[in-house]
Amino acid sequence: MSRLRIAAVLAVLVPITLVLMVVQWSALKAGSPIAHRLPRRFHQFVCALFRIRIEVAGAPAEGRPLLVLANHTSWLDITVISTLLPLSFVAKREVGSWPVFGTFARLQRSIFIDRQRRKGAAEANREIAERLAGGDAIVLFAEGTTSDGNRVLPFKTAVVGAARDAIAEAGHTGHVLVQPLTIAYPRRGGLPVGRPDRPALAWYGDMELIPHLAPVIAGQPIDAVAVWGEPIAFDAGSDRKTVTRTAENAIRRAYAGLITGREPA
Template identity: 35%
Template sequence: MNQIRAAIVILLIFLWTFVLIPPHLILRKIAPSQKYRLPLLFHKGLCKLLRIKVVVHGKPSEVHPTLFILNHISWLDIPVVGSFLKGSFVAKEEVASYPLVGYAATLQETIFIARTRPSVRNHKDGMQEHLENGDSIFLFPEGTSSNGLVLQDFKSAYFALAEKHIADKPLLVQPVTLAYSRMDKMYMSRNIMKKIAWVGDEELISHVWEFLKSGKVTAELRFHDPVTIDSYDSRKHMAADCQLKIAEGLSRAMTHRPEPK
């Protein structure tokens, strides 16, 4: 039964994608300022099909642009974040070659980079151009996905963007904790998290298939207070502070505690 449902979901995802591509291309051409409107709808639909309930805590920045800093757990992060925020993702360059996924990512103006410091520096101008156009960016400074329970160290090179000024003002940076806290009515355990977290060299297709056969998931976005580089001595200190805030948010999410007021 689970396999039949998983197969139906895959079919519906393909249909949903192809239905939205033509109007998105048209809207991008006639109203460029609305280029994120249909991607937002697309990701909301994906979350429905994937049976992901997104719960939001805190207040997301309404300043455009904002650099949203998030921890990275799974391929599911994309529809979860994309269903609530408008902007462009920064993704590893291999994603561009994924069938259909790569094309869909391109339609959302995803910035593809190699996960190396020279590549991050080389693509900084491209990301800067997005920001100067008023486009927010979603950045995963771990550089890879984690196991969903513990963060990996944030790479300070990713925070070079924060040193730039937009319209003579420091770029607003908002750390956001992304957490998967429940599957069905069960609190998340290490074994259950393996169905969600996509880590290491695990094959994507097999991971997607196993997830589709599992249960309903609760995903949380916990927004922390925005900051700017002016509050720190260096981007290294900024990276460490954002990592600490997100790690504390992840701990609270996994133990079902509210954010402090």
């Protein structure tokens, strides 16, 4: 049955994905507003196909510029977060060269940052600033990598501060809204996911993506929870470390509650 389900899912997913990739590419080239909306619809389709049920607490801020800081445990996070509103991600440069998934990232207008080159980071920060000032919601996985699902790793502050500084230097605006977003997978098949089982949903270290993808498709339905925290105004008088720490603490509290069963109302 597992192999049959995987085959059935792929038989639906692959042709529809190929068609939508062409549509999205054409929309981007034409500057059509469809390019902002189509990725959200695609990820909603993927979640339905993979039987990922999403519960949302809170709401994204209406104000702009909006920089979303999220925790990161799995490639599933990107699909789940992308269903919430039109947005783009900040990704490490290597992602752009990945087969298939690098193309997906580019089609969703991801911003690639090369942390090994100061000039590359500066260029990415300028693009983040321009996109934020233009009204795009940008998601940053502030841990800088994925975890095993049992904890939230320390947040990095550099990109948060650089985004604010780049916006200010460009003369767009004096502030950025920083909003925490917590993603967790507390249940599977209606049963709680315990500490030993969380790494099965997490994607970290040297894990290969395809072997990880198969049991997600073939296994029991996954319950995902997304919790929006209170937006934090980040202006010239704000300390980037304090703002980042505030967002990190909010995510840690929400995540601990979710994986222990004390979910927010």
